[in-house]
Amino acid sequence: MECNTIQIALLIFTLPLVAFVIQIFFNKKLPRQGDFISLGAIGGSFILSLSLLLNLFERFDPTWRGIAQWPWIGLVNFKVGLLVDNVTVLMLIVVTTVSFLVHLYSVGYMKGDPRYGRFFAYLSLFSFAMIGLVITDHLFVLYIFWELVGVSSYLLIGFWFEKNSAAAASKKAFLTTRVGDIGFFIGILIVYHLIGSLSYDSLFSTVGSGGISQGVLTWIGLCFFMGAVGKSAQFPLHIWLPDAMEGPTPISALIHAATMVAAGVYLVVRLFPVLTTDTLLVIAYTGGVTALFAASMAMVHTDIKKILAYSTVSQLGLMMLALGVGSYTAGFFHLVTHAAFKAGLFLVSGSVIHGLHGEQNIFNMGGLRTKMPLTFITCLITACAISGVPLFSGFVSKDLVLSGTLAFSLEHPGHFLLGVFGFGASALTAFYMFRLLFVTFFGQPVNAAVHEKAHESPWTMAVPLVMLSFLSFGFLYQGSFLGFNEVKLFGAKQNWFETLIQKPVLSPSLKTIPIEEGGEDIPILEQLDNSTKKYFQNEIATPLGPRYLPEAEGGDDNRNDGSSVIQSEAQQNLLHHQAHKITQIVSVFFALFGVFLAWLFYVRKALSAAFFAQKFGIIYLAAKSLYWIDEIYNLLMIRPLVKLCDFMFGAIDNVIIDQKIVDGSARWVSRASFHQGHFDNVVIDKVVDQTGKTTYELGLGLTKIQSGQVQKYLMVGLGVLIILSLWLVFS
Secondary structure, eight states, rough: OOHHHHHHHHHHHHHHHHHHHHHHHHHGGSSGGGGHHHHHHHHHHHHHHHHHHHHHHHOOOOOOEEEEEEEEEEEEEEEEEEEEEHHHHHHHHHHHHHHHHHHHHHHHTTTTTHHHHHHHHHHHHHHHHHHHHHHBBBBHHHHHHHHHHHHHHHHHHHHTTHHHHHHHHHHHHHHHHHHHHHHHHHHHHHHHHHHHOOOOHHHHHHHHHSSOHHHHHHOOOOHHHHHHHHHHHHHTTTTTHHHHHHHSSHHHHHIIIIIIHHHHHHHHHHTTTOOHEEEEEHHHHHHHHHHHHHHHHHTTOOOOOHHHHHHHHHHHHHHHHHHHOOOOOHHHHHHHHHHHHHHHHHHHHHHHHHHHHTTTGGGGOOOTTTHHHHHHHHHHHHHHHHHHHHTBBHHHHHHHHHHHHHHHHHHHGHHHHHHHHHHHHHHHHHHHHHHHHHHSSSSSOHHHHHHHHHHOHHHHHHHHHHHHHHHHHBGGGGGGGGGGOOOOTTTEEHHHHHHHSOOOOOOOOOEEEEEEEEOOOOOOOOOOOOHHHHHIIIIIIIISSSBBBBEEEEEEOSSSOOOOSOOOHHHHHHHHHHHHHHHHHHHHHHHHHHHHHHHHHHHSOOOOHHHHHHHHHHHHHHHGGGGGHHHHHIIIIIHHHHHHHHHHHIIIIIIIIIIIIIIHHHHHHHHHHHHHHIIIIIIIIIHHHHHHHHHHHHHHHGGGOOOHHHHHHHHHHHHHHHHHHHHHHHH
């Protein structure tokens, strides 16, 4: 079974790569520019991912994992491989489902684009990179695909590069995310320096055995989180996401709703066992500030895609907030549900823009529910889901997020602001989403000519809307829908997601087994019956690398040694139970009140938005101006950097290096060459010429003693002989 799972995962990974290679080289030679190649490849990956999901339900084992490793380019001690566990399978479902539906949607939306085939090639490249990021078991390979996701998003955001705004947005996204990636890379280097390996298992084993000190581990976690801040658009690196709406709308759904921006959250989920309590606290506050901060900006904007962009930033902040307070399952659960309803909302916006021939200002729309009924219904369903209205998926996941946050705030009153951030962002979400819906689809048309031309989208765009709306219903995430009764794990009733995805805690012992929130008892190993005890001893506590222990959601209890920092188990259980009940009441009230308030403002018009905008002028202006974050960056970082670059070019490179060093060296070399040439001409050449002349004259003189007559040679030789004889005799 494990071998088969690895083979399926490899095939899921390979199909989009093959499609990319075919599309990028041969799309113009294929019918329909080869869109069926990319669509078929991601469709195959989607079907194979569904098969893994069915296997997951068949096993229904929260501790199951399959892994395969191979040497990296012949290096025996440097192995990379694939990791397939429950988190991997659910992330594959998220990536392939949304990607497949976006591919299908793009067939209608991008029809007639001159670079239609290239667009699908880029989609396949992005899908390949995201799948590789999800299934790897190695930090080095993770970083490779992490950067490949950034490159492919750059290509997709700037796909309409002839627009200056799109070209600028793609560069902004690429450079901003690189800032976080630097921190991520530093964290990877520290890990390799400390343990000599980058595989998850090696890292988790070292951390579980205490091989890395808490202080160093905190810095490693913060470096990793920097990468997540960039990719998941957390404050203060959130500035790239709204600008990225300049790309085609299907890209907004694919990259900025469900996949690329979820990569940062996935990174925190995957590396959760190595995050210390200090790191988690930083994550919680970053997520909380981001959630409330972005929600306030979504309330006042008028561009339909940018409203959804700020909404995405806010929801990603909620996920980080949940993970930071220890609600591991809740954070990942909200990632999964958010992928469906936010992708649906972005495709709804694309349907509206397509139907209105490019109009994006919601206050230039109005009355579209009769012209685009299917789009309206899907918008209503997905808006209810993101707002946390009961019976929809967002209600289920937000309930876990907010109850975990409230429990943490109750346990640690000094951090009560985290609860304010979570509930505040949730309350604003319902208002701004139904503001978008009411203004767009209700009331009278603002522009009669534009309204008259409005039309419903073709079936290739409508089918993804319907499917994503269906995935936004809450009953899909209940155990009974999938043929399972609600799972009862150690006295706590849970849905299938909560059972299969449980917080990993590296623990060498099994003294206590805290359960998920909402239960009644927290058993100790000695209190369990023999069969249950044997299961935990064999399946969880076996010392074969890092093993994961189900830990209680919510609360500052991730110490990597299995210990609990909560006053007592009974208090923890009671606190979570109370927080869960309070959250259900308060979150429903906030959701319904937000909907009602939006109805009063924009349908009944009993309240005036203009009046409140004037009443709270400074707050409204700050939110409308995006709190001047871009201006602050421009003032404090970009302008000084540009001035530094100008100085380096003008004063250093141009004057000192070019004029003084390079040009000066050229002048000195030229002068030295002139004098060297003069010396060569005057001295060297005359010496050489005189030597040649002297040699010639000497040779010419010697030729005179050669007459060619033998008798003269004999007489000369005889004379020399006589002289030598006389010298010998008289000497």
